[in-house]
Amino acid sequence: MRFHKECLHCKNQLVGRTDKKFCDPQCKSAYQYQQAKEQPERFYNKVDNQLKLNRKILKEYNKGGKVTVRDEILKEKGFDPNFFTHYWKNQKGDVYLFVYEFGFLKREEHNIGKYILVKWQDYMQKNIPT
Known part of the structure; x- marks a missing residue:
């Protein structure tokens, strides 16, 4: 049985492994960048x-x-x-x-x-x- 999953960033349908989360490295990078921006700035970073x-x-x-x-x-x-x-x-x-x-x-x-x-x-x- 095959699950149809979407890329976490661009929402395109994924083809390939069942545990795949992103369609390509660019989407993975963009997603991680977006997640990091939504996080509050860490104390260490503020001080630095x-x-x-x-x-x-x-x-x-x-x-x-x-x-x-x-x-x-x-x-x-x-x-x-x-x-x-x-x-x-x-x-x-x-x-x-x-x-x-x-x-x-x-x-x-x-x-x-x-x-x-x-x-x-x-x-x-x-x-x-x-």
Whole structure:
């Protein structure tokens, strides 16, 4: 006895094995892509995407090694200071948050929020606890 089944993607009638689900590899790929898009974004992907965006923004604005930028400019681009990879504390007690090799420190001057952007330096390695 033969069952008439449809392709899960294009709904064409399938010919061949009884356990076949797709008419060709393109339909299988399109179906899996469609299923993945309908799934909510995984937490890991959200964090990874935000870290990548933060790094890209910090790299774009920190061409000189140490720069001051208004926080509204970075936030307009999608920067989120809650996502960082590590931190470094200087001798004054300021804590710089880093996204890989690009760091930032939040400052308030004359009621205007700013970020001091820095790039990781070799001397910063000395202050990391082991």
